[in-house]
Amino acid sequence: MEIEEREPVSAGAGRAVPPGPRPGEPVGGPPPGPSGPRRSPLTRRRSLIAAAAGCAVLGGALVLLPSTDRGGAPRGAPGPVARAAGAVGAGVPAALPDLAALIGDREARVRARPGDDASWAVLGAAYTERARRTAAAAYYPKAERALRTSLRVRPEGNVAALEGLASLAGARGDFRAAKRWGEEASKLAPKRWTTYPALIDAYSGLGDYKAVDRTLARLLELRPGPAARSVAARVYRDRGRREDAAAVLSDAAAAAAGPAEQAALLTQAGDLAWERGDVRDALDHYRAATSTDAGAYDALAGQGRALAALGRTTEALRAYRAALAKRPVPRYALELGELYDTLRLGADARAQYGLLRDLVRRDGAAGVDDEPVAGLFEADHGDPQAAVTALRAEWRRQPGIAVADALGWALHRAGNDREALGFAVRATDAEHGGGVRSALYAYHRGQIERDLGLSGPARRHLAEALRINPYFSPLLAPAAREALTALGEPPAGGPPEESEDAQTAEGSADPGGSADPGGSADPGGSVAPGGSESTDRTDGADGAGRPGVRSDASRSAEGSGDTAAAGSTGPSGSAAAPAPGAAPASPGTASAPNAPERTAPR
Numbered sequence: 001m002e003i004e005e006r007e008p009v010s011a012g013a014g015r016a017v018p019p020g021p022r023p024g025e026p027v028g029g030p031p032p033g034p035s036g037p038r039r040s041p042l043t044r045r046r047s048l049i050a051a052a053a054g055c056a057v058l059g060g061a062l063v064l065l066p067s068t069d070r071g072g073a074p075r076g077a078p079g080p081v082a083r084a085a086g087a088v089g090a091g092v093p094a095a096l097p098d099l100a101a102l103i104g105d106r107e108a109r110v111r112a113r114p115g116d117d118a119s120w121a122v123l124g125a126a127y128t129e130r131a132r133r134t135a136a137a138a139y140y141p142k143a144e145r146a147l148r149t150s151l152r153v154r155p156e157g158n159v160a161a162l163e164g165l166a167s168l169a170g171a172r173g174d175f176r177a178a179k180r181w182g183e184e185a186s187k188l189a190p191k192r193w194t195t196y197p198a199l200i201d202a203y204s205g206l207g208d209y210k211a212v213d214r215t216l217a218r219l220l221e222l223r224p225g226p227a228a229r230s231v232a233a234r235v236y237r238d239r240g241r242r243e244d245a246a247a248v249l250s251d252a253a254a255a256a257a258g259p260a261e262q263a264a265l266l267t268q269a270g271d272l273a274w275e276r277g278d279v280r281d282a283l284d285h286y287r288a289a290t291s292t293d294a295g296a297y298d299a300l301a302g303q304g305r306a307l308a309a310l311g312r313t314t315e316a317l318r319a320y321r322a323a324l325a326k327r328p329v330p331r332y333a334l335e336l337g338e339l340y341d342t343l344r345l346g347a348d349a350r351a352q353y354g355l356l357r358d359l360v361r362r363d364g365a366a367g368v369d370d371e372p373v374a375g376l377f378e379a380d381h382g383d384p385q386a387a388v389t390a391l392r393a394e395w396r397r398q399p400g401i402a403v404a405d406a407l408g409w410a411l412h413r414a415g416n417d418r419e420a421l422g423f424a425v426r427a428t429d430a431e432h433g434g435g436v437r438s439a440l441y442a443y444h445r446g447q448i449e450r451d452l453g454l455s456g457p458a459r460r461h462l463a464e465a466l467r468i469n470p471y472f473s474p475l476l477a478p479a480a481r482e483a484l485t486a487l488g489e490p491p492a493g494g495p496p497e498e499s500e501d502a503q504t505a506e507g508s509a510d511p512g513g514s515a516d517p518g519g520s521a522d523p524g525g526s527v528a529p530g531g532s533e534s535t536d537r538t539d540g541a542d543g544a545g546r547p548g549v550r551s552d553a554s555r556s557a558e559g560s561g562d563t564a565a566a567g568s569t570g571p572s573g574s575a576a577a578p579a580p581g582a583a584p585a586s587p588g589t590a591s592a593p594n595a596p597e598r599t600a601p602r
Contacts, residue, residue, distance in 0.1 A: 081105045083258065088125045091167070091194045092227050093260040096133060096295040102126050110146075120150035121160035128168045133295060135327045137366035143168050144367075159189045166198040173369030175205030175398045193223035197231045204238065205400045209433040226252040230265060237272060238401070240435035246272050263293035270302050275437065277469035279309045297327035301335070308339050309471035330359045330373045337381075342474040353381055369394075375406040384413035401427050401434050401441075409444045412451065420448050428461075439465040439472035443480050450483055459487050 078086065080095075084102035087094035094102070106123035109116060124146035131139035147168065150161040166182035169175070182199035189195070196219040203211040216235050219228050229252035236245035249269045256262035270285030283306040289299035304319035320336040337352030356377055360370045371394040378387035387410035394403050408423030424445040427434045434441070446461030462480045471477060 084126065085122060087258060087260065088122065088129055089194070090227060090257075091197055092257070093133065093264045093293075094126075094129060095258065095260045095293065096130075098260075099126060099130055099133070103130065110149075114149075115153055117150045117154035117158060118160065120146050120153065121158070121164050124150065124161070125164045125167065128164065128171055131366075132171045133297070133327070135329045137363050137368055140168065140172060140366040140368060157188060159185050159192060159195075162188070163192070163195045163198070166195065166202070170198045170201045170205075172367050173205070173371075174367070175202040175400070178202035179206060191222060193219055193228070196222070197227070200231055200235065204235075205398050207399045207401070207433055226255045226257070226261065226265065230268060233268060233272075237275075238433075238436045240430060240437050242272055242276060242437060259293045260295065263289040263296040263299065266292065267296055267299040267302060270299060270306075274302065274305060275439070275469060277439075277467075277471060279306050279471055282306045283310070295326075297323050300326070301332050304339075305335065308474055313339070313343060324355075328355075328359055330356045330363070330370050330377070333359060334373060334377050338473065338475045353377065372402045372406045375410050379406070379410040379413040384410055384415075388414050388416075401436065404434070405438075405441045405444060408448065412444070412448045417448055417452050421445075421452060424448050437468050439468040440476070442468060443472070443476055446480070447483060450487065455487055456490065459484065459490070462487070 080098040080101040084094040084098035087098070088102065103123065103126050106119050106126065109119040110123060113119065124143045127139045127143035127146060131137060131143065143164070147161050147164045150164075151158055154161070162181050162185035166178050166185060169177035169181060178198055179202040182195055182202055185192070185195045186199065196215050200212055200215050200219070203209070203215060212235060216232060220232060222228075229248045233245040233248045233252070236242070236248065246269065249265055249272065253262055253265040253269065256265055266285050266289035270282045270289065273279075273282035273285055283303060286299040286302040286306060289296040290303070300319055301323035304316045304323060307313075307316035307319060316339065317336070320332060320339065324332045324336065333352045333356040337349045337356065340346075340349035340352060356374075360374045363370050371390055375387040375391040375394070378384065378390075388407070391403060391407040391410050395407050404423045405427035408420045408427060411417070411420035411423065424441070425434075426432050427441045428438075428445050442461045443465035446458045446463075446465060449461060450458035452458075462484050465472065465480050466477065466484075469477075
């Protein structure tokens, strides 16, 4: 519902609503009956004890019974508007019906009192939450108008509006703007903890991991509650500390204030279980989330993901369709399209890919950045060179780990494996922020290494992907097994020395250029991973004719990456997935004289 913006006027006083009468019906018992037969003293004593106990229980029940208003609701219990306002103010999910009530209430308030900056700020935050929860992108511009109106009404010291703009920018994926607004808000109110979650997400998206650690420590100092623990779990997950993340989420879910908040935490726990390959545990968490809150649409999509991994494709398709109907986001469309592809339902897959493009255009018109997902889609199912062009620009704006992985993969699909490897290493190298245990990232790196002829590192990372989560993708997990089979076992006499060309191809583990993960979040216009610019191949240039960049560090492929996963292969070269947690085999570093043929999509 659009709100007409009028010239600000002074806000009037609110009206108090008188409470309803308290019920006062007397509680009585039946009249005493005639005397019964004469009883012994012991029997009478037992009867008195029983009667006293019964009176105590009844009295306690009457004392504990809450007074109610005329509608039967407990007196003093918050209504839907108050519940949603409390959740939005605390930065936690609100139940969607409550959120709708809050939006209606604040729309009415700002119509009557357009000079009420606080109501404009709450309305903007509620619009942002509505857009985030339902993917109704039209709410994002409405949120921005409401928050900027609040700032116009009160331009000085308006922390609520600044914080709302930071959250809005983060929800849109604009991490530069989120950083700018969040830092301005935190300077005005450094002890206002609700600003810090948006700042942490912004720093993560910009690759500034020292700032992430610093800000998380401040958040936990100010507010060690469920909302802060949810943020901490995201950071721990990104650093590969999945056990810590799971423990923190368990505590947070137990202390959650409302069903929507608890469902969001259960969904987050389900995502962790999925990422470590525990499909049944993930499904249990997702189902618990949707049972707790019907608006937990991320959990509904998670059910589709887990059910597909269990081979229950009919149920998986139903869950994905329901999630897309309620929350149409590009990621769901991509996952459903790829599931259709595995079922050889090409027309249905193409319909989902068309929907994905429509959703990306819709989101773009509302200021939402879908480039990482859109880039992976174009790399595998569309135009890889267009994906490279778009993702280079994205990397210059915000050089986070997800962008590094997507750009590396797009470069690989476009034929520029030398440059691709630098980004793939960045996405999987804990030293540069890529500590997340991602099967997809490990798979991307392994396939790039395979096409460069780096057999040992390729074998290690492909096996690692399947150890992390053997079900990580209905399309890509089988491709990883096929690639491991084609690579075979390491040489019996141990790995030979890598050729100089292979070592050069491995490249630098730091493609950041001026985007120093430990320093400024400003990527400074770097187009490609570290090293000197080169025009070594035409397909390394983006659509604007900018040359690719050849990585020039001499660190070998065997030395970079996760040593705990080194050298594991499929058993005897079979196509079966390695069991999660299986002991790794001996590493191999053989480099083929010619790179193998390009692999199947992703």
